[in-house]
Amino acid sequence: MRFLLIVCVLYVHTGCAISHAQSDVHAFTGATLIPVSAKPIVDGVLLVENGRILAVGSQVEVAIPPSAVRHDASGKIIMPGLVCTHNHIGGIGGADRTGPIQPDVRIYDSINARDAGFKRTVAGGITTVNIMPGSGHLLSGQTIYVKLRGGNTIDDLFIRDADGKPTGGIKMANGTNSRRDAPFPGTRAKSASLIRDKYIKAQAYRRKREAAKDDLSKLPPRDIGLEALVEVLEGKRIVHHHTHRHDDIMTVIRLAKEFNFRVVLHHVSEGWKVAKEIADAGVPCSVILVDSPGGKLEARELLLKCPGILEKAGVKVALHTDDWITDGRLFLRMAAMAVRAGMSRAGAIKAVTLAGAEMLDLGDRVGSLDVGKDADFIILSGDPLSVYTKVLETWVEGKKVFDRSYPQDRLYAVGGYGAGNETQPYFCCFDHAEGQ
Amino acid sequence: MITRSIPITVAIFLASLVTTVAHAQVVVRGRTVHTMSGPSISNGVIVITDGKISQVGPANSVTIPAGYRVLDAEVVTPGLIDAHATVGLSGILNYKHDQDQLEHSAPIQPELRAIDAYNTQDELVTWIRSFGVTTVHTGHAPGEAISGQTMIAKTFGNTIGDVTLVESAMIATTLSPSALKKGKPKSPGTRGKLMAILRAKLIKAREYQQKLIKAEADKKPDRDLALETLARVLSREIPLLITADRAQDIASALRLAKEFDIDIVLDSAAEAYLLIDEIKAAGVWVIVHPAMYRAVGHRKNQSFETAATLKHAGIRIALQSGYESYVPKVRVVLFEAAIAAANGLTFDEALASITIDAARLLGVDERIGSIAVGKDGDLALYDGDPFEYTSHCIGTIINGRMVSDKIR
Known part of the structure; x- marks a missing residue:
């Protein structure tokens, strides 16, 4: 445990803790956005900063800052968590x-x-x-x-x-x-x-x-x-x-x-x-x-x-x-x-x-893709109401907390040996990517 | 697709309400017909005469006889087969008086027959029928070492005689903690003891069987309902249906089969993916647990992908609604197959696991499980991909009779 905590500190200092709440802007592009509070936006842009939603709109409406970390979500669906x-x-x-x-x-x-x-x-x-x-x-x-x-x-x-x-x-x-x-x-x-x-x-x-x-x-x-x-x-x-x-x-x-x-x-x-x-x-x-x-x-x-x-x-x-x-x-x-x-x-x-x-009296913080709300959203492979659709990623407050492409996360998504066990202790900066 | 087909079908069904009679002569036209006896047919036509399929093929190859009632659907499949349920015994209300799936007075009671308990008219039988399920392999539930027999029944009919395909299909056996008792005087209390009492009983049944064979006509042993049922297992007339989830319990089931040279079917088998080689070597069927069972207790490591993992390893599988002690009081095998289809099984494999493969497992594929001339006129009609959440079952036909016209 002590070893991991040291590792964790190193990651912070070297800027590797990619899933830690970011101070920089993240841009999710190409997906159909389902804001819930408004009509779906085809080929939309979702901007996230400091765990909050910075902008939601079409490619035309939303200017992506040059410094933004881009995430290509083409062909995907993004909706609120x-x-x-x-x-x-x-x-x-x-x-x-x-x-x-x-x-x-x-x-x-x-x-x-x-x-x-x-x-x-x-x-x-x-x-x-x-x-x-x-x-x-x-x-x-x-x-x-x-x-x-x-x-x-x-x-x-x-x-x-x-x-x-x-x-x-x-x-x-x-x-x-x-x-x-x-x-x-x-x-x-x-x-x-x-x-x-x-x-x-x-x-x-x-x-x-x-x-x-x-x-x-x-x-x-x-x-x-x-x-x-x-x-x-x-x-x-x-x-x-x-x-x-x-x-x-x-x-x-x-x-x-x-x-x-x-x-x-x-x-x-x-x-x-x-x-x-x-x-x-x-x-x-x-x-x-x-x-x-x-x-x-x-x-x-x-x-x-x-x-x-x-x-x-x-x-x-x-x-x-x-x-x-x-x-x-x-x-x-x-x-x-x-x-x-x-x-x-x-x-x-x-x-x-x-x-x-x-x-839950949380309508001003979560539940829709609106500017200023918590950056809680999910990336889907297709129609949210189809049996064949998979949740690909889950983000909470600008941090990725589930990624189906990671074997450990996939285990919980589909089940299998070990999926029923308690999860390991969580370390602040020791995330999936680094753990592999 | 969906919006186009619904109004037409609704109109037909409304008209049909007054004309439904037993063994009506029926024609079903499907934009896609999944026969499960060959490739799917586009614009297929199925003719049912006197309860049996009399013609099937593309529209241009089938002559629609005069006077037949014609139904249309986007997708037509064989009537669905639920390879293992307790429906009809575990009634909708879940109160003592409608729960006949488990008798706890003794741990081994193979003599309990499903036909003496199955309620043909329980609301949950009606419920699953409305989603296209036409046949169920149902009976005593897991939860005692041997809880009783199972049967195979159609999901429509007034009395047990009307619905029964096979009176005594398998013997429900449990090798999991659900068959263990808590408390000092109660037994079996451990996995080891559970196996011990099963082995002892099977040995007794073998002795009884040998006495029967060897004895002179006037010296035959007294009839023993339990032992004569188990003798049928030992002579491989019927298999033990063994519910086992943890890997060591599945291994025990295989060990039991080997020791007594009997046929078994593995049921539930949540951790079967750990014993692929062993199960393959034993050549047994697996009726995989409902995909949407709760992942808790001895099934905590279950997977949505187990059906696909086993199937693609060459193990024969079918799917089931299983047993549920709370809610949903009955599961719909169509929905369970849908989850399997979304998690590794191909569409055809998933559909086969609730039609023709289930029929083969149950030994009734001569009569049901595919759309072919001479087979029972059992069909399910859908307004789209049957596995899609938002599709509807728009009609269920059993023996040529429309037995559900709900839009579900």
Whole structure:
């Protein structure tokens, strides 16, 4: 390890660390660009500098600085890095069996950054994920928004807010997964009742804190769970709510109205039955598609047509892998399956990029190829919605984090002996090219 | 291509809703017909009479008989064959009352017949049929040393008698950690013990078989359903279908086959790429795991490219939907073949692995698996490349009858 660190320093000084965040300009030319926020640009130019997008446009519109490092992407497709709003990679563990509502638990504290799932996910073109605890609780903890920029610990990976703290939401669930023996709820009504009771407590806690103002003697004792729920009540933390059946969906919308929290509906299997109601409530949906209905009663009518129907009703629609339910390497496939069953192509592309970014409050940073946004993009061999297309390269913040032409990266992209193992520790400047 | 063909086909199908009858006389015209019995035919025509294919060839060589219903599609393939599933036993709801694929009361129960459990009308049978799957090799799931028998069935029919091609096809055997028990009194708890109980049972079956042969008519041993089933394996009437993923488990399967001189089919075989020479030398078929299985546990090293690696090494393969304990409760073998086709298999190889090669493996290629005169009138109709994500299956025909007219 010490040897490698020394090597790493040498590379920095000799300027060989090509994949390190660059201060110089990189120009990707010749590809068809899919900015998502605008129409595709044939034979476009993407300029990247200091991990941000400097320019996006046609050969005519964008002047390439003479000093720029050129990357010929002729015949390829370049689109934003994919955003997965619902993900379980990292060998995580959230709330335990002690109770149904555990807002104090942070998934942040459980992530193995060397889990092979990270490598598979980036091989699938995903650059931003919302890592969440599971659905076996009414409220299973705080989620974390993560950039797949490569890193040794989770602290290298999470997306920071203005204060440098981890960004994330709250994971909630209703329906059958969170129903079990006491102290867990046994019915749907009990589930809603327990949640309402907890949010009422959070409201009271918030009032006490506000009343105390700067008087420390009047502050209520710290409660890290209620603190997180106050962030929900203040709109700083989005509720990511697992829900399948049409009536459970309406229950979520009812609770969100009562407590005025911001919510994204996740899975939304029977959303197609209440598409108008969801649209009227203005609630966004992150949908999962799997290859057949069923597996449990509440997913019996989980159908491929759901995203298309929601889209037509005017609902903002994203998709998610729910990795390990589906594999991050197959995320574009899910977009294609949505198109197969009626969603628009543009809507499906947006559903795996910008729409997801917006549902994580990250729409100003990722999800589209726009000037000033993070330089998170993927280079594809062809049509993003074709089974034959391969993700060739994945770039995060101006740094190449996946290259299918490197044997080690290819191993994670297709699988094979060793692909299931933990990845090696990451060294700051010891990248693929140098490692070969 | 797609936009041109859909409206025509939709119109035909809507008209057909009121006229569908069993064994209708049907003509299918395909811009491309993948017969799998010879080269693909451009502008091909297939005539199905009384449930069997009566003519096939280019449009100018086939006379369309009067009074036949005519269907059009961009692409026509033989009805797809899923070489290994549990559909019909592992029902859609995934609750105890519709899960008949695994009986845990004992580790070795070859006497359990699939025909006594297969639900011809489970919604998931309907589901896979709507993507062009017309035949499934289905039955007891991996998860016990010997969990029971498998069968071969068409995906349309009212009762078990209507759908069955082969009542008892293989014996589902598991050589992987999923067959091991946790907890002290339970057995088998280790890989070694798992092999030991399998070998002991096969030895018992051999003794039973020899007694049967040698004994006078009035001294025959009492009937034993388990042993007489295994005797069929020992006499090589039917193979063991051995689910094994890790390399050492695959090696165990080959060892077992050699010791008892029996036929086996390797199932799942995630690490088969490590044992190419051994598998080739044994001459066994491999039904490769679904490409989109989760890469976890004993399958953590699985690869999208295993089907291609084995095929190109000269190993005979077929593809499958496999067994899924959660979601998707059934996989669609067409989709699994598509991933294999995008990861090294040629189009023809991938299609063969879910049609004619699967039929050969299952020993039913005289009846199904290709489009040829005299074979069952089982076809799948698509509006484009069947493997492409955004193509649709626009019709499924079994024994000349339109059994799905959904646009899927």
